[in-house]
Amino acid sequence: MIQITMPLNFLGTVYREIRQALVDMAEMFDLLDQPPDVSDAPDAADLTVGKGEVCFEQVEFGYDAARPILKGINLTVAGGETVAIVGPSGSGKSTIGRLLFRFYDVTGGAIRIDGQDLREVTQSSLHGAIGVVPQDTVLFNDTIAYNIAYGREGASREEIEAAAKAARIHDFILSLPEGYDTAVGERGLKLSGGEKQRVGIARTLLKNPPILLLDEATSALDTQTEQSIQDSLRQMGKGRTVLTIAHRLSTVVDADRIIVLEDGHIVEEGSHDGLLAQNGRYAAMWARQSVEVE
């Protein structure tokens, strides 16, 4: 049982920051009961996921009425498809992710999963169906086993280890002084950016959600670590519907489809090669980034 000793306004600030960072923290929802801006409809039913099709229909949204951020987004991600969203900073990429997790309600149009409007399903079932791998995985001051198991209550040690192996962090954990019982987090062992992401991947694997929302890391990882993490994310995406919010282009090449967002509109869409051949916005972004890398 967690004792609340923090003033509530502080919790409000924490909540807003978490929402901003797209962090998957069901525990925070428990603490705060529910996000202040949205609530379950009185007759809300549990979401039932079949193929895992995600559909944005004419979606409009602004954090305040005077400033629209998304201006009529039509996007269907088929079950099992991987779609990456790219676009300039501030174009609304992360906002799309926040709306899918229903941190906010759309102001126009609708978002549906397998035909069910997000506003008509329970938030607990929605959050259970979507695995979020955030930019920065939050670690609790507890053992590394606890931190992985946070993805699913009641997970056995065998299941935790299987998830850690699949996330390629098992060998690292065994090298720690107390293995899976080593304390991590602010008051324990500090993990590197890459190690934290692997904990996030293991956590999500254990949760085994049909839909994944990846907020691609902006933190600098060395190239080898980044490639290896990308491999793990690709593996995890197999057989699931994946929406990747890409702040850089290096990781989107393999997506089934790339959506280019600009000023709240989808301005281009296609495969990496198809978009390069179009020689439009994406091709220009790609050329610019290639020069920067060189």
Ligand code: ATP
């Ligand atoms: P980046 O690649 O830089 O992360 P992004 O495309 O993900 O950018 P969003 O985070 O979706 O952009 O933000 C879109 C716009 O909405 C920005 O202009 C931003 O300032 C604004 N915005 C984001 N969060 C809030 C908020 N909580 N309240 C008000 N405005 C916000």
